[in-house]
Amino acid sequence: MLTNDLLSLEEREAVIEMRHAMHREPELSNQETKTQKRIIETLKRFGLGGARTFHNTGVYIDIEGLAPGPTRSIALRGDIDALPIQEDRDDLPYRSQVPGLMHACGHDMHASIALGTALAFHRMRNNFSGRVRVIFQPAEEAEPLGGRTVAEEGLLVGFDAAVGFHVDTDIPAGSFGARAGAVTKSSEQFELNIIGTMAHGAESHAGVDAITITGAFINEVQKVVSREMPVDDGAIITIGTIHGGEATNIICPSVVMTGTIRTSSPERRSLLVQRVREVAEGVAATHRGRVEFTSQSGEPAVVNDAGMVERFRQIVIRSAGEDKYVQIKPSSGSDDFGFYSGCVPSIYFQFGSREPGNETGVHTPTFGASDKILIPATELAIQYCWELLHD
Template sequence: MHACGHDIHASVALGTALALHRQRNRFSGRVRVFFHPAEEAEPVGRRSILSQNLLDGFDHAIGIHINPNLPVGVFNAIPGAVTKSADQFSITFIGEMAHGAMPHKGVDAIAIAAAFICEVQKVVSREFPARDATVITIGKIRSGEAANIICPEVTVEGTIRTRTRERRQMINERVAELAHGLAALHHGRARVDQISGEPAVVNDPGLVARFQRIVVEAEGEAALSTDQQEEGSDDSAIIRRRCLRSTSGSAAGRPGNEWFLHTPTFGASDDLLAPTTDAVVRLCLDVLDDPATG
């Protein structure tokens, strides 16, 4: 299960569509509501949106994602980069098989992979500013078939996340360079496959200011948070127009809802449906009334 709260997101989108349809005599212009598929499974989500021309003909985009770090009824919205880019890599280290009692007659691919896993974290900690919030995660390793055999081939798969376009290109290049260099150092080879995923989502300052004002007017100052950048990624960055991606609280801290996204025990409260839908509808009407942003 994806466990990212998309049932809540779909409910908010449907509620927004119904509310705006009932108020269709209050505004001129068009609102297009679409249910975003597979936002973390590039290129499936992006490809389906583009192939159906869902992005044609509109000027602004509004997206909401639930956030377990916030209590119900609190919204977070900040300008600039609010998510990270998400690239993937699959690196196969190739050595030479030998008997485990005679390792000098082979080239140990597991040893090469182990060296890479340790050294690749130094790329982040020693070559990139901490403010970039760059992350390299190794999530999958496939290797070996017997305990007494020098393994000839290891595949390491992982993800790279960062907020800036310049650092994104640089870190992908460094990961590939490190893999080839360490493999050669250990008399092996490396085959590097890199998959470019979604870029970081960059919020439009004008839309953010509108949303912040609407939240405060409707719910008060306590309902607005402006100090949280998201650590995850999604492909709403393909909407290269005036974009707002906000997060809303999902009852973190309540019994049964203490867990974060993508865990099998994650839960979101129905209590956030009404205030989140109301905030989105208010922002849509505000933009339709005055399409210009600051």
């Protein structure tokens, strides 16, 4: 049975120090070399050797319990990459020192929570059985995704559960949230090359206008969502970029557009991609053109295990109070923790950061979160993993 103050003073200082160091020196997805080195060195400083690397810039460490008892295995993830955003927070003494980069999504906090969890379980290894694998995962924000590597390299094989978390600017600081079922959407990226025939603008009949086909496609493809998808799926088709045209008096011969396809249903992921392709081909054929369509699977939807969510709710109520638990709303965003939840029963919970001075959302130049929420979130993660090990 664990109590409050699950982290020693030295461990707390290490958690805060890691957060500040990462925030000062943010690194983009798949470039987290300094962060990787900093994590490994900090683990060694506390006696945790044997850290292993993956996905070039990732790190994971196994803490084996030495006590007799159940031999359950629990994985916990903290992502480590930053974003190409210029920070606009001069009030932070640990603000980013790298022009154009910042931790605008809280991954500096996520990684620090993961560090605190590893340090605590290492110190308590004589008091628990089983295994805790702490994964410091790179490249959550951009391809090639670190979460996909976790799944493909079998880093969750033999594990009973996985734990992930994310700072939430919609939840008050000091509160925590979760929900059963899909909490994010899957994400597929597509590229569509619409091919027509060039002609003089005064003789449009002699050409095939790729821009006209593009306009028709944009209108028609949204009907896949409004007429073919269940309302509660919340499917989204977004056209993100369009490039085409050479002059004001030339019938455009080709347009390239890119976009994303999102759904909360694993079963409808491939169907949506198929229908986008079919609509593009049909519209192009109607207008005497043709298309080249390619797609890339991104993050699966993150799906929370109902039993794990209920256990989390009980822990929050017991440790922080009934008013500190929030039933979160599903997000239309994506997270590659979906690769984890596709492998083992998982939970992806939220810890709140909203308070005066920290009210703007993630992925913005003014995003920020107070250090004071970091230790409670870390100790909650430790308590939760402890109970999962002794289920």
